[in-house]
Amino acid sequence: MNKLSVQNIDLLGARIIDPVENIDEVRDLFIRDGTLLHCDDGIKKAEKKYQLKDHTILPGLLDLRTHNRVPGAVKSENMKSLTRAAARGGFSSILTMPNTNPASDNPATIRYIQDRIKQYSSIKVFLSGCLTLQSKGISIAPLGSLKEVGVIAVSDCPRTPSNNQIFLNALKYAKMFDLTVIDFPQDSYLSTDTDVHESALSLKLGLRGNPRLAEELAVQRSILISSHLDIPIHLSSLSSKGSVSLVKKAKEDGIKITSDVSAHHLLFTQEKISSYQNCSKLYPPLREEIDRDALLEGLKNGYIDACNSSHDPYADHLHDIEFDLAPMGAIGLETAVSCFIEALRLKDPYPELALKMSSNPHRILGLKLPSLVPGGEVDLVIIKNHEPWTYDCFNGESLSHNSPLHGHLFSSKVVMTVSSGIIAYTNI
């Protein structure tokens, strides 16, 4: 385990927000042997006391879309760098996507990843497995065996089966094992070989455009199938205005659909690629202001349930190439929280942050909701309000540097992450 040794600490004078217990007040917290207390038990002395005026403490955050490169591309990210990046970004837990190499479609690969987690992780890492073998959308993956070794969700992210029959059967099959199904809604044909959002800008740049329709067709398919099978489906990383409308309608109709959005899509639009900036080439692509507005509204109104980091690391040599040849994706674990706070522009963003990056992600995965009530093994994040800082992707924990936020000035900063009762990151 790669964790800092301090286990008995006093967190004094911070604002505590816990949506699960409906707490929002200034209160002292005490951690003793990894357990949270609301008063000093006097048995063990604190090794460290933190004065946290102007800080906010939230229950542990969980990222719903982290792309893991173990096994497959450890020069881009290894388990140590991945989990340290997550901890630095405020996440006590992450859910990794199954697009490893080899793919996470078999128990042996899952066990290999779990072994690396055991050796190197400073936080909790939950694993998703492939919905179909190698995420090719041809044969259903061994979901029962994957569940048995510890997979909690299944997905073909960043793809989705193009064959409706396979998709339908895979979902029916997954239902038996009570696995969370995460769909990455992109029509395979309309999105193949595309580089950016389809618009006047893509025409100007001569790049292949991904139309909103590519996403909206797939979103509607999942909504119809969710309704037909009466199973929950979680839609990952919405990017278009139309998708938000479809999800809103589905929720109003009582269909078991949940969704999330990446923090990058809350802050940026396609203008970020107007000079062929590879680091802003994301999947789904950054779209237009009307889309960003709809995503923000959807998030605030609860049609979109969560915000993810869409952390997708690529080593410099894989990324520093021609725009259309460069892979889609950007790192995001270390910036997602600050990005969320900045994009929402709320006077008080913390209750929303607790809901969209802590409670709801846990709820979607069927996990126990983290809370700041005494007695449990504690997961929490401490954020310093109004603490300007400039993100330097070359000075982070991730081995990769493909971020659209390099040099960005943020206003609030994660200063401590506690996972399973132990400090996984601090810079206080």
Next chain:
Amino acid sequence: MNWNRKSLLAVEDLSPCEITFILDQANSIKNKKNKNLASGSLSGKRIINLFMEPSTRTRVAFEIAAKSLGADIITISGEASSLTKGETLKDTAMNVQALGAHAIILRHSSPGSPLFLSKIVDVPIINAGDGAHEHPSQALLDIYTLRERMGDLKNKKITILGDILFSRVARSNLWGLLKLGAKVTLAGPTTLVPKEFEKLGARVTHNTQSALEDADAVMLLRIQHERQSASHFPSLAEYAKVFGLGQESLSVMKKDAIILHPGPLNRGVEIESELADSDRAVILKQVSNGIAVRMAILDLCINNSSSKNHE
């Protein structure tokens, strides 16, 4: 005016004055009025023609232009380079610079690749076509040819007909013509001429007659099979029938409207063979004007770069 650019990456970047300046320089060269250029203004310079996609006209015209200015020019083609061994474009360009190149002329299938290279190497980069993005030297020679025949292009109506979606020539011409005050119509099948082009300042139509009837010049474009990954129209025969230019098109067109084509020409598809060879077409004029225009481009960019390096 003073020319302040080291590289020519896109027509979109140029001001109307810069476009006119290049064209005037080309005119001096063509009419042998510029004695400096004739005496070899690029003598001792080494230019690398880095052509990662097939080309006849552009490659040869740049070679002739460079040699006419006294430069040494070496052409490297994609299939004959280490790119086939897995070397990246970035490494290839850095090696070419290390070999003493004073300029790189780049043709590449990736949009934005000249801009990418311009941030990596110090020498001038001349864009000779980057995917479906831009082909500045082609547009400048097209505009040169239009000006030669029609004079001032302000308020002149130019129709570009064909595969606009995948055409870098269409985009560069669109920017150049709009900057000089012309009115541009983009025409062709709905699948190859998205309405969103209107946001870039063009008129869009899918009706051939409407595209042709009031045009002062019609620029035809080849179907870019190599960039298409899906079906955009049923067959070349149907394309020729609906959008091809034939003798009967002349009855719709203005009597003095000229026909341009950047080549390579697909006779019987975008234009009937007889029409391509008729005196309405200025296709070969475009090709020969391409030498003077490219001489002007090379002289301005490379000599500007050298004079800055000496400072």
